[in-house]
Amino acid sequence: MMKQSKLMLFLMGCTLLATGCGQSNNNSVTEAAADPTAKPAASAEATEAPSTQNVEITFYYPVNVGGPLTKVIDTMAKSFMETHPGIKVNPVYTGNYGDNTVKIQAGVQAKQPPDVAVMMSTELYSMLDMNAIVPLDEWIAKDTDVNMDDFYPAFMEDTQTEGKTYSLPFQRSTIVMYYNKEMFKEAGLDPEKPPTTWAELVSYAGKLNKDGHAGLEIPGNDDSYWMFQMLARQNATDPKQNIMSDDGKKAMFNTPENVEALQFWLDLSRKDKVMPEGVIDWATVPTDFIQGKTAMMMHTSGNLTNVRTNAKFDFGVAFPPAQKQFGSPTGGGNLYIFKDTSPEKQAAAWEFAKYMTAPEQAALFSSSSGYVGVRKSAYDTEAMKKYTTDFPQALVARDQLQYAFRELSTHNHGKVSTAITNQIQAALAGQVDAAGALQKAQEEADQALAPFNK
Numbered sequence: 001m002m003k004q005s006k007l008m009l010f011l012m013g014c015t016l017l018a019t020g021c022g023q024s025n026n027n028s029v030t031e032a033a034a035d036p037t038a039k040p041a042a043s044a045e046a047t048e049a050p051s052t053q054n055v056e057i058t059f060y061y062p063v064n065v066g067g068p069l070t071k072v073i074d075t076m077a078k079s080f081m082e083t084h085p086g087i088k089v090n091p092v093y094t095g096n097y098g099d100n101t102v103k104i105q106a107g108v109q110a111k112q113p114p115d116v117a118v119m120m121s122t123e124l125y126s127m128l129d130m131n132a133i134v135p136l137d138e139w140i141a142k143d144t145d146v147n148m149d150d151f152y153p154a155f156m157e158d159t160q161t162e163g164k165t166y167s168l169p170f171q172r173s174t175i176v177m178y179y180n181k182e183m184f185k186e187a188g189l190d191p192e193k194p195p196t197t198w199a200e201l202v203s204y205a206g207k208l209n210k211d212g213h214a215g216l217e218i219p220g221n222d223d224s225y226w227m228f229q230m231l232a233r234q235n236a237t238d239p240k241q242n243i244m245s246d247d248g249k250k251a252m253f254n255t256p257e258n259v260e261a262l263q264f265w266l267d268l269s270r271k272d273k274v275m276p277e278g279v280i281d282w283a284t285v286p287t288d289f290i291q292g293k294t295a296m297m298m299h300t301s302g303n304l305t306n307v308r309t310n311a312k313f314d315f316g317v318a319f320p321p322a323q324k325q326f327g328s329p330t331g332g333g334n335l336y337i338f339k340d341t342s343p344e345k346q347a348a349a350w351e352f353a354k355y356m357t358a359p360e361q362a363a364l365f366s367s368s369s370g371y372v373g374v375r376k377s378a379y380d381t382e383a384m385k386k387y388t389t390d391f392p393q394a395l396v397a398r399d400q401l402q403y404a405f406r407e408l409s410t411h412n413h414g415k416v417s418t419a420i421t422n423q424i425q426a427a428l429a430g431q432v433d434a435a436g437a438l439q440k441a442q443e444e445a446d447q448a449l450a451p452f453n454k
Contacts (some may be wrong), residue, residue, distance in 0.1 A: 052264035053086035062100035167334035205274035233327030301397035304370025
């Protein structure tokens with residue numbers, strides 16, 4: 001467990017830019033400040049370190065998977081307060097990621113944000129557009145026990161921009177393939193050899209698609225762009241290709257390779273007949289898998305504990321199959337510290353964020369949830385060694401990080417992600433073909449990002 005550090009802090013108050021607030025089910029909601037190209041105001045270093053004694057902070061967090069994670073997080077917050085008696089943490093469960101973002105943005109507008117919060121990693125640019133968050137570099141530079149090199153690089157990609165770090169990885173995941181080993185055996189398939197290529201996936205799913213259950217399910221509503229991003233990377237010739245630029249100012253949706261990837265998704269139901277047609281709900285997929293209604297599913301590794309607890313059959317976990325390469329976007333949330341609070345609260349929030357991402361806490365959260373331990377050293381703890389020995393499926397998402405990459409994250413993220421999500425859903429519903437869907441999404445994304453490319 002990390003020792004409490006003495007902090008030398010800066011951070012004078014900065015004025016938050018007001019933005020409008022919309023509604024989205026899972027991703028970003030509103031966008032951009034009055035001047036979307038404006039840089040966040042610089043902060044000045046205080047002459048004395050703010051006290052972290054007798055400080056009370058508010059902590060917002062979402063839960064987007066099954067299982068009693070609210071109890072786990074509340075217990076972690078209680079443990080922090082026992083070791084940091086000068087800081088009181090008020091944990092506030094805010095619903096799913098979309099609900100969480102709505103509440104945080106409303107707080108930012110009212111100049112009453114939480115002091116620290118778990119938000120989608122994809123919200124980086126949206127929060128910068130609102131001038132809502134503080135960079136962590138001053139704390140990182142002065143805190144000898146934070147050890148940033150211990151975080152997995154794939155999880156650090158979406159914490160940083162323009163040479164600054166704005167969040168710490170916390171509730172992180174990748175997409176993995178779950179499969180029912182008993183159904184594999186019944187279909188004459190080796191339960192220890194899941195499909196590793198797109199062609200094998202179609203073949204296996206065809207053999208498993210019988211007796212009233214589907215061979216495969218991929219959710220296509222709130223997280224459709226996330227699943228599409230996985231398929232697009234698997235079909236990319238360039239191993240580093242992504243569907244957006246590193247600076248968050250451009251989207252690349254309608255490339256020929258991406259059209260092929262979306263067409264493969266559509267063909268699974270329409271041509272190959274191995275998956276139910278239409279838009280499959282995010283929450284329905286793990287329920288179907290647990291109830292034996294589907295033999296394979298693509299879903300977040302954050303559902304590992306949910307599946308382990310509730311499935312009455314032996315199941316396996318594997319990398320999603322490759323076409324030209326393996327690949328999965330990272331997912332989940334990071335810990336952000338907000339601007340419109342006092343230096344004392346920010347100092348306390350840093351201590352809390354540091355504690356929640358320490359090796360022992362990362363191990364506890366991972367073993368309690370199925371999310372990936374965000375630090376390499378978390379897997380060296382006795383608790384994690386025991387957990388992964390008893391449940392080796394938990395290592396798959398971690399091992400897949402060598403093929404992982406940042407989730408879709410852009411300026412005006414709500415409009416950009418909504419553009420691609422709506423068009424993928426339209427394609428899944430049979431309202432538009434793959435090429436037409438991605439062309440329309442590209443046009444809408446280009447319009448949403450135009451102010452950032454002047």
